[in-house]
Amino acid sequence: MANRALERRGLQEAIHMSADTLFIILSSGEHEKIQLAGMIASVAAVSERPVEVFVSMNAMFAFRKDRSDYQGGEFSKLMKDKNAPDAIELFQQGRMLGDLKVYPCSMAMDISGWEESELVEDLFEPPAGLTKFLSDAENGHLVTI
Amino acid sequence: MSETTTVDARGAYCPGPLMELIATLKLVEVGDEIEVLSSDKGSANDIPEWVAKVKHELVGIDEKDDHWSIVVKKLK
Numbered sequence: 033m034a035n036r037a038l039e040r041r042g043l044q045e046a047i048h049m050s051a052d053t054l055f056i057i058l059s060s061g062e063h064e065k066i067q068l069a070g071m072i073a074s075v076a077a078v079s080e081r082p083v084e085v086f087v088s089m090n091a092m093f094a095f096r097k098d099r100s101d102y103q104g105g106e107f108s109k110l111m112k113d114k115n116a117p118d119a120i121e122l123f124q125q126g127r128m129l130g131d132l133k134v135y136p137c138s139m140a141m142d143i144s145g146w147e148e149s150e151l152v153e154d155l156f157e158p159p160a161g162l163t164k165f166l167s168d169a170e171n172g173h174l175v176t177i
Numbered sequence: 178m179s180e181t182t183t184v185d186a187r188g189a190y191c192p193g194p195l196m197e198l199i200a201t202l203k204l205v206e207v208g209d210e211i212e213v214l215s216s217d218k219g220s221a222n223d224i225p226e227w228v229a230k231v232k233h234e235l236v237g238i239d240e241k242d243d244h245w246s247i248v249v250k251k252l253k
Contacts, residue, residue, distance in 0.1 A: 075191060075192050075195070075227075117189065117190060117196070
């Protein structure tokens with residue numbers, strides 16, 4: 033009986049864990065890291081896991097409408113040569129096909145003086161503060177990139 | 178009568194073929210099948226994992242000369 037109860041609890045925990053929201057803080061402006069964040073966010077979102085992404089610091093530049101290219105290192109060159117999926121498009125696909133929300137950091141918006149209209153379309157929720165994001169993330173898993 | 182839709186994702190890298198499959202799954206009816214053509218080995222491994230995770234049916238996976246053919250049936 034004890035074993036069965038333990039088994040059931042394990043199963044409940046497994047179900048609970050699989051439904052945990054994944055929270056990602058993306059601060060790097062490097063192509064490779066933005067690409068990885070886009071891959072994680074989109075694949076998790078289409079695998080029935082809710083995802084919330086908080087974009088701040090240098091990562092913000094990659095999400096501007098007028099960005100000409102991604103800044104990165106050796107692997108960035110390889111991905112461009114091989115036509116890897118576009119990082120920003122991965123986020124947009126995740127949002128379209130799964131439960132993915134992306135927030136620009138309100139502090140970063142204030143400091144840069146940018147308008148929401150200067151960021152890529154079909155992606156962002158209204159700007160959010162770190163306090164709210166961290167508070168929501170208490171009930172999930174948080175990854176910082 | 179169920180139908181089969183082919184998604185030619187050859188040349189696309191992970192997670193491109195998976196995203197193309199999912200976008201197409203949204204458009205077809207339950208019971209329909211989708212054949213994904215992928216030249217990306219990672220996707221050939223990953224698509225069956227995704228199908229099992231979200232509970233559709235993997236009908237078959239075939240390695241051809243220079244690509245994989247992965248057939249998925251929409252169950253929900």
